[in-house]
Amino acid sequence: MEALLGLLSIEPxxxxxxxxxxxxxxxxxxxESYGQIYPNLKALASAGFVQGKTERHKGRPxxxxxxxxxxxxxxxxxxxxxxxxxxxxxxxxxxxxFFGAQTSPEILIPYVEREAEGSRNLLRxxxxxxxxxxxxxxxxxxxxxxxMTARFGQMEMEAHLRWAEETLAELRRIEKSKRKQ
Amino acid sequence: MEALLGLLSIEPxxxxxxxxxxxxxxxxxxxESYGQIYPNLKALASAGFVQGKTERHKGRPxxxxxxxxxxxxxxxxxxxxxxxxxxxxxxxxxxxxFFGAQTSPEILIPYVEREAEGSRNLLRxxxxxxxxxxxxxxxxxxxxxxxMTARFGQMEMEAHLRWAEETLAELRRIEKSKRKQ
DNA sequence: GGGTGCATGTAATGGGTTACATGATTCT
DNA sequence: AGAATCATGTAACCCATTACATGCACCC
Numbered sequence: 154m155e156a157l158l159g160l161l162s163i164e165p166x167x168x169x170x171x172x173x174x175x176x177x178x179x180x181x182x183x184x185e186s187y188g189q190i191y192p193n194l195k196a197l198a199s200a201g202f203v204q205g206k207t208e209r210h211k212g213r214p215x216x217x218x219x220x221x222x223x224x225x226x227x228x229x230x231x232x233x234x235x236x237x238x239x240x241x242x243x244x245x246x247x248x249x250x251f252f253g254a255q256t257s258p259e260i261l262i263p264y265v266e267r268e269a270e271g272s273r274n275l276l277r278x279x280x281x282x283x284x285x286x287x288x289x290x291x292x293x294x295x296x297x298x299x300x301m302t303a304r305f306g307q308m309e310m311e312a313h314l315r316w317a318e319e320t321l322a323e324l325r326r327i328e329k330s331k332r333k334q
Numbered sequence: 335m336e337a338l339l340g341l342l343s344i345e346p347x348x349x350x351x352x353x354x355x356x357x358x359x360x361x362x363x364x365x366e367s368y369g370q371i372y373p374n375l376k377a378l379a380s381a382g383f384v385q386g387k388t389e390r391h392k393g394r395p396x397x398x399x400x401x402x403x404x405x406x407x408x409x410x411x412x413x414x415x416x417x418x419x420x421x422x423x424x425x426x427x428x429x430x431x432f433f434g435a436q437t438s439p440e441i442l443i444p445y446v447e448r449e450a451e452g453s454r455n456l457l458r459x460x461x462x463x464x465x466x467x468x469x470x471x472x473x474x475x476x477x478x479x480x481x482m483t484a485r486f487g488q489m490e491m492e493a494h495l496r497w498a499e500e501t502l503a504e505l506r507r508i509e510k511s512k513r514k515q
Numbered sequence: 516g517g518g519t520g521c522a523t524g525t526a527a528t529g530g531g532t533t534a535c536a537t538g539a540t541t542c543t
Numbered sequence: 544a545g546a547a548t549c550a551t552g553t554a555a556c557c558c559a560t561t562a563c564a565t566g567c568a569c570c571c
Binding site for chain 2: 155156159162178179180181182183184226229230233234236237238239240241242243244245246247248249250251252253254255256260263264267271293294295297298299301302304305308309311312313315316319320323327
Protein backbone atom coordinates (compact mmCIF):
# COMPACT_ATOMS: atom_id res chain seq x y z
CA MET A 154 0.00 0.00 0.00
CA GLU A 155 2.53 2.62 1.15
CA ALA A 156 5.11 1.18 -1.20
CA LEU A 157 2.83 2.29 -4.03
CA LEU A 158 2.24 5.68 -2.51
CA GLY A 159 5.96 6.15 -1.91
CA LEU A 160 6.89 5.37 -5.47
CA LEU A 161 4.18 7.68 -6.76
CA SER A 162 5.67 10.44 -4.62
CA ILE A 163 8.85 10.12 -6.67
CA GLU A 164 7.15 9.94 -10.04
CA PRO A 165 3.57 9.52 -11.37
CA UNK A 166 2.98 6.14 -12.95
CA UNK A 167 0.45 3.49 -13.89
CA UNK A 168 -0.23 0.29 -11.96
CA UNK A 169 1.71 -1.61 -14.55
CA UNK A 170 4.72 0.68 -14.18
CA UNK A 171 4.53 0.33 -10.43
CA UNK A 172 4.85 -3.42 -10.73
CA UNK A 173 7.92 -3.06 -12.95
CA UNK A 174 9.51 -0.47 -10.71
CA UNK A 175 8.88 -2.46 -7.56
CA UNK A 176 10.47 -5.54 -9.06
CA UNK A 177 13.61 -3.76 -10.12
CA UNK A 178 14.14 -1.34 -7.27
CA UNK A 179 12.68 -2.87 -4.11
CA UNK A 180 12.42 -6.44 -5.42
CA UNK A 181 14.92 -7.85 -2.94
CA UNK A 182 13.06 -6.63 0.12
CA UNK A 183 9.52 -5.79 -0.97
CA UNK A 184 7.13 -7.05 -3.65
CA GLU A 185 3.54 -6.52 -4.70
CA SER A 186 1.38 -8.49 -7.10
CA TYR A 187 -1.17 -7.03 -9.53
CA GLY A 188 -3.93 -8.46 -7.40
CA GLN A 189 -2.62 -6.13 -4.71
CA ILE A 190 -1.71 -3.12 -6.81
CA TYR A 191 -4.90 -2.36 -8.71
CA PRO A 192 -7.33 -2.62 -5.79
CA ASN A 193 -4.94 -0.65 -3.59
CA LEU A 194 -4.60 2.14 -6.14
CA LYS A 195 -8.38 2.48 -6.11
CA ALA A 196 -8.36 2.55 -2.34
CA LEU A 197 -5.63 5.18 -2.32
CA ALA A 198 -7.60 7.22 -4.83
CA SER A 199 -10.81 7.10 -2.82
CA ALA A 200 -8.87 8.09 0.29
CA GLY A 201 -7.67 11.13 -1.65
CA PHE A 202 -4.00 10.14 -1.42
CA VAL A 203 -3.53 9.77 -5.14
CA GLN A 204 -5.21 11.10 -8.25
CA GLY A 205 -5.76 9.13 -11.43
CA LYS A 206 -5.65 10.54 -14.95
CA THR A 207 -6.95 8.43 -17.85
CA GLU A 208 -5.02 8.30 -21.11
CA ARG A 209 -6.93 6.79 -24.02
CA HIS A 210 -5.26 3.99 -25.91
CA LYS A 211 -6.60 2.07 -28.86
CA GLY A 212 -6.51 -1.67 -28.55
CA ARG A 213 -5.17 -1.95 -25.05
CA PRO A 214 -6.96 -0.78 -21.92
CA UNK A 215 -6.83 2.91 -21.07
CA UNK A 216 -3.69 3.85 -19.23
CA UNK A 217 -4.29 5.11 -15.69
CA UNK A 218 -1.56 7.43 -14.52
CA UNK A 219 -1.63 8.07 -10.79
CA UNK A 220 0.07 10.91 -9.01
CA UNK A 221 0.33 11.66 -5.32
CA UNK A 222 -1.67 14.49 -3.73
CA UNK A 223 -0.56 16.78 -0.86
CA UNK A 224 -2.79 14.69 1.40
CA UNK A 225 -0.97 11.62 0.16
CA UNK A 226 2.41 13.15 1.01
CA UNK A 227 1.11 13.91 4.48
CA UNK A 228 -0.01 10.32 4.89
CA UNK A 229 3.38 9.14 3.73
CA UNK A 230 5.17 11.26 6.29
CA UNK A 231 2.87 9.96 9.04
CA UNK A 232 3.47 6.38 7.96
CA UNK A 233 7.24 6.89 7.94
CA UNK A 234 7.03 8.17 11.51
CA UNK A 235 5.51 4.89 12.71
CA UNK A 236 8.12 2.37 13.76
CA UNK A 237 8.26 -0.66 11.47
CA UNK A 238 6.55 -3.80 12.75
CA UNK A 239 8.92 -6.67 13.52
CA UNK A 240 9.08 -9.25 10.76
CA UNK A 241 7.38 -12.61 10.89
CA UNK A 242 10.15 -15.01 9.96
CA UNK A 243 9.24 -17.79 7.58
CA UNK A 244 12.10 -19.58 5.91
CA UNK A 245 11.01 -22.85 4.37
CA UNK A 246 14.55 -23.83 3.41
CA UNK A 247 15.70 -23.58 7.01
CA UNK A 248 12.66 -25.51 8.18
CA UNK A 249 13.59 -28.34 5.84
CA UNK A 250 17.20 -28.20 7.00
CA PHE A 251 16.00 -28.29 10.60
CA PHE A 252 14.22 -31.59 9.94
CA GLY A 253 17.09 -32.76 7.74
CA ALA A 254 17.78 -35.88 9.79
CA GLN A 255 14.48 -37.27 8.48
CA THR A 256 15.71 -37.23 4.90
CA SER A 257 19.12 -37.51 3.25
CA PRO A 258 21.85 -35.02 2.36
CA GLU A 259 21.34 -35.82 -1.34
CA ILE A 260 17.91 -34.28 -1.06
CA LEU A 261 19.07 -31.19 0.83
CA ILE A 262 22.23 -30.39 -1.12
CA PRO A 263 20.42 -29.11 -4.24
CA TYR A 264 18.27 -26.83 -2.08
CA VAL A 265 21.34 -25.23 -0.58
CA GLU A 266 23.02 -25.03 -3.96
CA ARG A 267 20.00 -23.15 -5.27
CA GLU A 268 20.26 -20.79 -2.32
CA ALA A 269 23.91 -20.13 -3.10
CA GLU A 270 23.08 -19.62 -6.75
CA GLY A 271 20.30 -17.16 -5.92
CA SER A 272 22.54 -15.23 -3.57
CA ARG A 273 25.24 -14.96 -6.20
CA ASN A 274 22.73 -13.70 -8.76
CA LEU A 275 21.35 -11.04 -6.49
CA LEU A 276 24.87 -10.04 -5.48
CA ARG A 277 25.79 -9.48 -9.10
CA UNK A 278 22.71 -7.31 -9.62
CA UNK A 279 23.30 -5.28 -6.47
CA UNK A 280 26.99 -4.74 -7.29
CA UNK A 281 25.84 -3.42 -10.64
CA UNK A 282 23.29 -1.14 -8.99
CA UNK A 283 25.80 0.29 -6.56
CA UNK A 284 28.57 0.74 -9.08
CA UNK A 285 26.59 1.78 -12.16
CA UNK A 286 22.99 2.79 -11.48
CA UNK A 287 23.21 4.74 -8.26
CA UNK A 288 26.09 7.03 -9.28
CA UNK A 289 23.85 8.24 -12.13
CA UNK A 290 21.34 9.75 -9.69
CA UNK A 291 23.97 11.10 -7.35
CA UNK A 292 22.12 14.43 -7.13
CA UNK A 293 18.81 12.82 -6.12
CA UNK A 294 18.04 13.22 -2.41
CA UNK A 295 16.90 9.58 -2.49
CA UNK A 296 20.25 8.23 -3.67
CA UNK A 297 21.88 7.71 -0.24
CA UNK A 298 18.77 5.91 1.03
CA UNK A 299 18.55 3.66 -1.98
CA UNK A 300 22.16 2.79 -1.44
CA MET A 301 21.46 1.78 2.14
CA THR A 302 18.86 -0.73 0.99
CA ALA A 303 21.20 -2.06 -1.68
CA ARG A 304 23.97 -2.41 0.90
CA PHE A 305 21.59 -4.38 3.10
CA GLY A 306 20.96 -6.77 0.24
CA GLN A 307 24.68 -7.13 -0.45
CA MET A 308 25.58 -7.86 3.12
CA GLU A 309 22.70 -10.25 3.62
CA MET A 310 23.44 -12.12 0.40
CA GLU A 311 27.12 -12.40 1.31
CA ALA A 312 26.06 -13.92 4.61
CA HIS A 313 23.67 -16.35 2.90
CA LEU A 314 26.36 -17.32 0.44
CA ARG A 315 28.92 -18.01 3.12
CA TRP A 316 26.33 -19.98 5.05
CA ALA A 317 25.42 -22.00 1.98
CA GLU A 318 29.06 -22.87 1.34
CA GLU A 319 29.68 -23.89 4.93
CA THR A 320 26.47 -25.92 4.95
CA LEU A 321 27.24 -27.66 1.67
CA ALA A 322 30.61 -28.74 3.04
CA GLU A 323 28.94 -30.13 6.14
CA LEU A 324 26.19 -31.90 4.18
CA ARG A 325 28.79 -33.52 1.93
CA ARG A 326 30.71 -34.66 4.98
CA ILE A 327 27.60 -36.25 6.43
CA GLU A 328 26.83 -37.85 3.10
CA LYS A 329 30.30 -39.37 2.85
CA SER A 330 30.25 -40.73 6.39
CA LYS A 331 26.81 -42.28 5.71
CA ARG A 332 28.03 -44.04 2.62
CA LYS A 333 30.88 -45.71 4.48
CA GLN A 334 28.49 -47.44 6.85
CA MET B 335 1.60 -27.29 9.25
CA GLU B 336 4.67 -29.44 8.55
CA ALA B 337 6.58 -27.62 11.25
CA LEU B 338 4.12 -29.15 13.71
CA LEU B 339 4.36 -32.58 12.16
CA GLY B 340 8.14 -32.38 12.14
CA LEU B 341 8.36 -31.51 15.80
CA LEU B 342 5.93 -34.28 16.67
CA SER B 343 8.18 -36.68 14.82
CA ILE B 344 10.91 -35.87 17.33
CA GLU B 345 8.71 -36.04 20.39
CA PRO B 346 4.96 -36.27 21.16
CA UNK B 347 3.54 -33.05 22.57
CA UNK B 348 0.50 -30.89 23.09
CA UNK B 349 -0.42 -27.84 21.04
CA UNK B 350 0.73 -25.66 23.87
CA UNK B 351 4.12 -27.38 24.00
CA UNK B 352 4.44 -27.03 20.26
CA UNK B 353 4.07 -23.28 20.57
CA UNK B 354 6.78 -23.14 23.24
CA UNK B 355 9.12 -25.40 21.32
CA UNK B 356 8.65 -23.50 18.08
CA UNK B 357 9.44 -20.20 19.78
CA UNK B 358 12.64 -21.43 21.33
CA UNK B 359 14.01 -23.69 18.63
CA UNK B 360 12.82 -22.37 15.26
CA UNK B 361 11.77 -18.93 16.45
CA UNK B 362 14.32 -17.07 14.39
CA UNK B 363 13.17 -18.56 11.09
CA UNK B 364 9.72 -20.02 11.64
CA UNK B 365 6.78 -19.21 13.90
CA GLU B 366 3.20 -20.35 14.39
CA SER B 367 0.38 -18.83 16.40
CA TYR B 368 -2.21 -20.74 18.40
CA GLY B 369 -4.82 -19.77 15.82
CA GLN B 370 -2.73 -21.79 13.42
CA ILE B 371 -1.65 -24.64 15.67
CA TYR B 372 -4.93 -25.96 17.06
CA PRO B 373 -6.87 -26.08 13.81
CA ASN B 374 -3.87 -27.58 12.02
CA LEU B 375 -3.46 -30.30 14.62
CA LYS B 376 -7.07 -31.29 14.03
CA ALA B 377 -6.47 -31.30 10.29
CA LEU B 378 -3.34 -33.43 10.73
CA ALA B 379 -5.30 -35.81 12.94
CA SER B 380 -8.15 -36.20 10.47
CA ALA B 381 -5.60 -36.81 7.71
CA GLY B 382 -4.20 -39.61 9.84
CA PHE B 383 -0.77 -38.01 10.16
CA VAL B 384 -0.96 -37.62 13.92
CA GLN B 385 -2.86 -39.26 16.75
CA GLY B 386 -4.20 -37.48 19.79
CA LYS B 387 -4.39 -38.91 23.28
CA THR B 388 -6.44 -37.11 25.91
CA GLU B 389 -5.10 -36.67 29.42
CA ARG B 390 -7.64 -35.56 32.01
CA HIS B 391 -6.82 -32.53 34.11
CA LYS B 392 -8.91 -30.94 36.78
CA GLY B 393 -9.43 -27.25 36.43
CA ARG B 394 -7.64 -26.67 33.17
CA PRO B 395 -8.69 -28.09 29.80
CA UNK B 396 -7.79 -31.69 29.05
CA UNK B 397 -4.27 -32.04 27.74
CA UNK B 398 -4.12 -33.34 24.16
CA UNK B 399 -0.88 -35.13 23.45
CA UNK B 400 -0.27 -35.72 19.76
CA UNK B 401 2.16 -38.20 18.30
CA UNK B 402 3.09 -38.83 14.70
CA UNK B 403 1.88 -41.94 12.85
CA UNK B 404 3.78 -43.96 10.23
CA UNK B 405 1.61 -42.25 7.62
CA UNK B 406 2.67 -38.92 9.09
CA UNK B 407 6.35 -39.84 8.78
CA UNK B 408 5.75 -40.77 5.19
CA UNK B 409 4.11 -37.41 4.55
CA UNK B 410 7.03 -35.69 6.22
CA UNK B 411 9.52 -37.42 3.97
CA UNK B 412 7.49 -36.51 0.89
CA UNK B 413 7.29 -32.89 2.01
CA UNK B 414 11.04 -32.74 2.62
CA UNK B 415 11.61 -34.00 -0.91
CA UNK B 416 9.75 -31.01 -2.37
CA UNK B 417 12.04 -28.07 -3.03
CA UNK B 418 11.31 -25.09 -0.79
CA UNK B 419 9.32 -22.26 -2.34
CA UNK B 420 11.26 -19.03 -2.78
CA UNK B 421 10.57 -16.49 -0.04
CA UNK B 422 8.35 -13.48 -0.47
CA UNK B 423 10.50 -10.65 0.81
CA UNK B 424 8.76 -8.08 2.99
CA UNK B 425 11.00 -5.87 5.05
CA UNK B 426 9.15 -2.84 6.36
CA UNK B 427 12.28 -1.29 7.85
CA UNK B 428 13.99 -1.30 4.47
CA UNK B 429 10.91 0.10 2.81
CA UNK B 430 10.97 3.02 5.22
CA UNK B 431 14.68 3.51 4.65
CA PHE B 432 14.06 3.44 0.90
CA PHE B 433 11.69 6.38 1.23
CA GLY B 434 13.91 7.99 3.83
CA ALA B 435 14.36 11.22 1.86
CA GLN B 436 10.72 12.00 2.64
CA THR B 437 11.39 12.13 6.35
CA SER B 438 14.40 12.94 8.50
CA PRO B 439 17.33 10.95 9.86
CA GLU B 440 16.13 11.63 13.42
CA ILE B 441 13.08 9.51 12.62
CA LEU B 442 15.04 6.69 11.00
CA ILE B 443 17.94 6.41 13.42
CA PRO B 444 15.91 4.82 16.24
CA TYR B 445 14.54 2.23 13.80
CA VAL B 446 18.04 1.18 12.82
CA GLU B 447 19.17 1.23 16.43
CA ARG B 448 16.34 -1.14 17.28
CA GLU B 449 17.44 -3.40 14.43
CA ALA B 450 21.00 -3.44 15.77
CA GLU B 451 19.71 -4.14 19.25
CA GLY B 452 17.53 -7.00 18.03
CA SER B 453 20.41 -8.52 16.09
CA ARG B 454 22.68 -8.35 19.11
CA ASN B 455 20.05 -10.06 21.26
CA LEU B 456 19.50 -12.89 18.84
CA LEU B 457 23.25 -13.28 18.40
CA ARG B 458 23.67 -13.71 22.13
CA UNK B 459 20.97 -16.37 22.19
CA UNK B 460 22.37 -18.24 19.21
CA UNK B 461 25.91 -18.16 20.58
CA UNK B 462 24.50 -19.70 23.73
CA UNK B 463 22.65 -22.36 21.72
CA UNK B 464 25.73 -23.31 19.75
CA UNK B 465 28.11 -23.32 22.69
CA UNK B 466 25.88 -24.72 25.42
CA UNK B 467 22.63 -26.29 24.19
CA UNK B 468 23.69 -28.14 21.08
CA UNK B 469 26.71 -29.92 22.57
CA UNK B 470 24.30 -31.54 25.06
CA UNK B 471 22.47 -33.42 22.28
CA UNK B 472 25.64 -34.28 20.40
CA UNK B 473 24.43 -37.86 19.93
CA UNK B 474 21.10 -36.83 18.39
CA UNK B 475 21.01 -37.31 14.61
CA UNK B 476 19.28 -33.92 14.45
CA UNK B 477 22.13 -32.01 16.11
CA UNK B 478 24.17 -31.19 12.99
CA UNK B 479 21.03 -29.92 11.23
CA UNK B 480 19.96 -27.78 14.14
CA UNK B 481 23.42 -26.31 14.17
CA MET B 482 23.11 -25.38 10.48
CA THR B 483 19.99 -23.36 11.19
CA ALA B 484 21.62 -21.69 14.18
CA ARG B 485 24.68 -20.85 12.07
CA PHE B 486 22.35 -19.28 9.50
CA GLY B 487 20.90 -17.07 12.18
CA GLN B 488 24.33 -16.08 13.43
CA MET B 489 25.65 -15.18 10.04
CA GLU B 490 22.52 -13.29 9.07
CA MET B 491 22.43 -11.38 12.36
CA GLU B 492 26.10 -10.47 12.03
CA ALA B 493 25.34 -9.09 8.58
CA HIS B 494 22.33 -7.13 9.86
CA LEU B 495 24.40 -5.77 12.70
CA ARG B 496 27.21 -4.61 10.43
CA TRP B 497 24.65 -3.08 8.10
CA ALA B 498 22.94 -1.28 10.97
CA GLU B 499 26.24 0.19 12.15
CA GLU B 500 27.23 1.35 8.69
CA THR B 501 23.77 2.80 8.14
CA LEU B 502 23.72 4.60 11.46
CA ALA B 503 27.04 6.26 10.62
CA GLU B 504 25.65 7.38 7.28
CA LEU B 505 22.38 8.63 8.77
CA ARG B 506 24.28 10.63 11.37
CA ARG B 507 26.44 12.11 8.65
CA ILE B 508 23.37 13.19 6.70
CA GLU B 509 21.83 14.60 9.86
CA LYS B 510 24.92 16.65 10.62
CA SER B 511 25.20 18.05 7.10
CA LYS B 512 21.50 18.98 7.21
CA ARG B 513 21.91 20.90 10.44
CA LYS B 514 24.69 23.06 9.03
CA GLN B 515 22.45 24.41 6.30
C1' DG C 516 2.10 -18.49 -36.38
C1' DG C 517 3.42 -18.02 -31.72
C1' DG C 518 5.51 -15.98 -27.83
C1' DT C 519 6.29 -11.79 -25.22
C1' DG C 520 5.05 -7.29 -23.64
C1' DC C 521 1.60 -3.86 -22.72
C1' DA C 522 -2.38 -2.86 -19.62
C1' DT C 523 -6.32 -3.32 -16.85
C1' DG C 524 -8.99 -5.62 -13.61
C1' DT C 525 -11.91 -9.37 -10.63
C1' DA C 526 -12.96 -13.60 -8.02
C1' DA C 527 -11.76 -17.56 -5.64
C1' DT C 528 -9.00 -19.24 -2.46
C1' DG C 529 -5.78 -19.65 1.03
C1' DG C 530 -3.03 -18.36 4.94
C1' DG C 531 -2.43 -16.17 8.99
C1' DT C 532 -3.06 -12.95 13.06
C1' DT C 533 -5.69 -11.14 16.72
C1' DA C 534 -8.99 -11.01 19.96
C1' DC C 535 -12.07 -13.39 22.59
C1' DA C 536 -13.66 -17.03 25.92
C1' DT C 537 -12.74 -19.99 30.02
C1' DG C 538 -10.69 -21.06 34.46
C1' DA C 539 -7.57 -23.22 37.86
C1' DT C 540 -2.91 -23.00 39.74
C1' DT C 541 1.37 -21.03 41.03
C1' DC C 542 4.48 -17.43 41.74
C1' DT C 543 5.55 -12.65 43.57
C1' DA D 544 -4.10 -9.47 45.79
C1' DG D 545 -2.78 -9.76 41.26
C1' DA D 546 0.01 -11.33 37.50
C1' DA D 547 1.78 -15.01 34.90
C1' DT D 548 1.46 -19.71 33.36
C1' DC D 549 -0.98 -23.61 31.90
C1' DA D 550 -4.24 -25.19 28.18
C1' DT D 551 -7.68 -25.36 24.80
C1' DG D 552 -10.24 -23.58 21.19
C1' DT D 553 -13.26 -20.36 17.81
C1' DA D 554 -14.56 -16.36 14.99
C1' DA D 555 -13.68 -12.23 12.70
C1' DC D 556 -10.84 -10.22 9.94
C1' DC D 557 -7.08 -8.94 6.92
C1' DC D 558 -3.92 -9.55 3.54
C1' DA D 559 -2.08 -11.67 -0.47
C1' DT D 560 -1.50 -14.84 -4.27
C1' DT D 561 -3.24 -17.14 -8.19
C1' DA D 562 -5.93 -17.81 -11.91
C1' DC D 563 -8.88 -15.98 -15.01
C1' DA D 564 -10.52 -12.59 -18.58
C1' DT D 565 -9.48 -9.46 -22.53
C1' DG D 566 -6.98 -8.07 -26.63
C1' DC D 567 -3.73 -5.41 -29.50
C1' DA D 568 1.16 -4.84 -31.15
C1' DC D 569 5.55 -6.28 -32.13
C1' DC D 570 9.28 -9.40 -32.90
C1' DC D 571 11.23 -13.84 -34.55
